[in-house]
Amino acid sequence: MDALNLVLDLRQIRDDARSGKLATDALVGLIERQQRTIQDLLAERRRLRERLAQYEPEASHHPAETPCKPDASYSVDAECKRRRRRRRRKKSPGRTPTEVKVAAAERREDIYPEGVRPSDCTLVRERAIWRIEHGRAVRVGYHIFAGPDGIEPRIPGVTPRCEYGIEVLVVLAFLVYLIGMSLDKACLVLGFFCQLPLSKSQADALLRQLAQHWEEEFDTLCELLAQAAIVYLDETSWKVGDNGCALWAFASDLHRVFLFGCPKDDATLDKIIPPEKFDGIGVSDDASVYYQRFPAGQKCWAHLLRKAIKLALLYPDNAKYQDLLDRLMEIYRDAKRASADGRLGAEGLQQRVADLEGRLAELLLPHAHQPTKAMPRPEQDFARLANELGRLMMAEELFTFVLHPAVEPTNNRMERELRGPALDRKAGRTNKTASGARRRSVIVSVLQSLRANLATFSFQTVLAEVSRWMQNGMSLFQEQWQKLQKKIATKEQVDPIPSS
DSSP: OHHHHHHHHHHHHHHHHHHTOSOHHHHHHHHHHHHHHHHHHHHHHHHHHHHHTTTOGGGGGSOTTSOOOOOGGGSHHHHHHHHHHHHHSOOOOOOOOHHHHHHTOSEEEEEOOTTSOGGGOEEEEEEEEEEEETTEEEEEEEEEEEOTTOOOOOOTTOOTTOSBOHHHHHHHHIIIIIIOOOHHHHHHHHHHHHOOOOOHHHHHHHHHHHHHHTHHHHHHHHHHHHTOSEEEEEEEEEEETTEEEEEEEEEOSSOEEEEEEEOOSHHHHHHHSOTTTOOSEEEEOOOGGGTTOSSEEEEOHHHHHHHHHHHHHHOTTOHHHHHHHHHHHHHHHHHHHHHHOTTOOHHHHHHHHHHHHHHHHHHHGGGOOOOOTTSOHHHHHHHHHHHHHHHHHHTTOSSHHHHSTTSOSSOHHHHHHTHHHHHHHHTTOOBSSHHHHHHHHHHHHHHHHHHHHSSSOSHHHHHHHHHHHHHHTOOHHHHHHHHHHHHHHHHHHHSOOOOO
16 A cells, blocks of 8 residues: 555656646655655664574675665576476486396296196286395396186295395394394495395385284284283383384283384373283383283382492492492392292292391381482482382382292393384484384384294394295294184183183
8 A cells, every 4th residue: 555655646746846836845855754764764674684683694794785686596587497407307217117127137937826737827927026045136037827716826935016025124124123224224235245236215115015014913912912921011212203202112921012102101001011901910110100000010120229229339428328228139139049949839939028028128117208308319319219119019019020930020121122222212213203113113023023932033044934924824923822812712611700
C-alpha cells in the first residue's frame, strides 16, 4: 500500500510541476521529508546489519555506502546455467544386465532339482553370484533348471535375490558388527584380501538382506531366552541419530539377545522376559528397572565391591571404610567357597546362607542410617552402600548363587559382551536410524549366539552351520526350540496341572 501511495504522489507532483501549480517552498519541503526518510532507513539498515552480524559475521563486512546489488547466484541466468550443468551430468549406466555378468563369470555351474533327471529339466534362469573360494572372490555363473513341476531349485549358500554368497554376508557382518569396522574399511579389507569389488552402498544392502534373512532366528532366540533357567542382563547407553537411548543385552547359557536403540523401561524388559513366561533367575545390577522383577534374583557382587573399594582407596585414613571392604570381601569369598563345595546338600546350603546373612547383618547394623545432605559426600556414599546391601539381603538377592551353584555371583559375562559396543559408542559408530538399530540387533544376536553354541567360533564353523540352516530349512535355534517344546509337553504329561 505504501508503494502504491508513493507512485500516486510522484505522478501528482509531476503533473503539478508541469502545470505550474507546485510552489518552490512545497518542493523544498518534500525533498527535506524524503531526506529524513532516507536517513531513518539507512540508520535502521545499519542496526539490522549489526544484529545480523551476531549470526552471520560476513554480513558485517559489507560497506554501508555500497549500494545493494542483486546476488548473481539467485538470478535467472544463474538458474539456467545450473540446469544446463545438471543436463550435462554423466548419467548412471544403470544395472548391468544379467547376461553380461554371466558372460564375465570365471566358471559356470548347473543347478538341477534334487531327484529329477537333467534331461527332464528346462533352463529357466541364469544368475551371476560372487563367492569366496579358497580366500579369493570368484564370480560364478549359475544355470538354474526347473523340473516338470516348474519348481526352481535354490542355489546352495545364496539367499533369495542376492548376488553374493552367504559367506560374503557373514564376513561382512563379522567385520562391521563384531570387529567394529566401518563399512568403508570392511569393503577395503574384502577388496585387499579377497579381491572382491564391493561398494559401501552394496555392503549396506547386504547387511540389510542378512538381517531380513535372520529375522526368524532372532525371534526364536527371544523365545528361548524367555524359557531359560538363568538370564544375565546388563545395559549401557546408545544413540540412534541424535536421540539418546539404551543398548540392552540378555544372555543365557547358549543364547544371546542384543537390543540396540531401545528404551530402558519395563515395556522393553517385558518383551524379552515376559513375567508370565519367565520362571528363572535374573542376574543383574541394582538398577530400578530390575526391582522385584524376577521370581529369584542375584545382584552383581562386582558392582557392590567396586563401591567399597572406591571408598577405601579415596579415603585410606578412614578405618571404617577399610573395615567394611575387608569384611565384605571375606563374606564374599566364604560364599563362593560354599557355592563350590559339592558336598553340601540343600539343607547345608541353606544353613550356610543363613550364617552369611547373619555376618553381613552384624557388619551393617552400626551403619544403618539414612544419608542426609549435612553429611560429607563420602559419608553419604558409605551410608547408601550400607543401605543397599541391607535392602538386597532382605530381598534375598545376595546369596542366590550359593543356593544355586550354576548361577554366577557377578554380571561380568555381560560386561564383557558389551565391551565392543561400548567402544563403538565412544568412537561415534552408533546407528543413524531405527531400522539400522534393528538390523544390528538381529545380526549381533545371531552371531554371538553362534559363538556360545559352537565349540570353535571361526569362519569355517559359522559358514558350515549357516549353510546347513539354508539346506535343511531349519536353524540350530529352531531345532533347540522344538526340543524344548517337546520336553515341556512331556513334563506336562508326567506332572499334569491339578484341576481346581
